[in-house]
Amino acid sequence: MAAGISKNARREGEKVLLSRWGGQIKMKSVFENGKLRHVAYCEKSGNTARRPKDLM
DSSP states (O other): OOTTSOTTTTOOOOOOOBOTTSOBEEEEEEEETTEEEEEEEETTTOOEESSGGGGO
16 A cells, blocks of 8 residues: 555545436535435435435
8 A cells, every 4th residue: 555645545436326216316415494404315306315325
């Protein structure tokens, strides 16, 4: 291993999660009712869920 590279820089690439509708799953933060919530959404269909696993 190279000594000058951090463990975070050694990643091969970002994993792409695909939903059951064929779109890419992304995460976004939504501020509602005074709380910051993280939700997963499908780029193709626009469906949202609390966890990315719920869209697979």
